[in-house]
Amino acid sequence: MGNYTFSKEERLTKEKSIQELFNRGSSFYLYPFKVFFMPNPDQAYAFHQVLVSVSKKNFKRAVDRNLIKRRMREAYRLNKALIPAQNRLLLAYIYSAKEILPSGQLHDRFVKTFKKLVYVEKG
Numbered sequence: 001m002g003n004y005t006f007s008k009e010e011r012l013t014k015e016k017s018i019q020e021l022f023n024r025g026s027s028f029y030l031y032p033f034k035v036f037f038m039p040n041p042d043q044a045y046a047f048h049q050v051l052v053s054v055s056k057k058n059f060k061r062a063v064d065r066n067l068i069k070r071r072m073r074e075a076y077r078l079n080k081a082l083i084p085a086q087n088r089l090l091l092a093y094i095y096s097a098k099e100i101l102p103s104g105q106l107h108d109r110f111v112k113t114f115k116k117l118v119y120v121e122k123g
Helices: 016-026 062-082 103-121
Strands: 024-032 034-039 051-055 090-095
Touching: 016 034, 016 051, 016 090, 024 103, 034 103, 051 062, 062 090, 062 103, 090 103
Parallel strands: 051 090
Antiparallel strands: 024 034, 034 090
């Protein structure tokens, strides 16, 4: 069995790392996510670190934003084994759709973003 957890160490919380990711990291768009990524400069972590964000502009009610973030974390947690493990990454997923998508569709999109990350890492 794989490790299907999403521990505190896997969450990207350091403000300095987040600023560096948005300023120096690469990005691509795959509906409904804008994905920022870069190799983790702090090699002390044994995990990829992930930031999940939903815009308050698109979803005024906190209940809706929290629902989407919960679904995104769950999709990441269940599919994170597909990301290559040799380089630890800083990842930021920004949800950009205007409607709440079903969990199944989010899972499919996370898998596609992971495949794209593998392609970008090799190329």
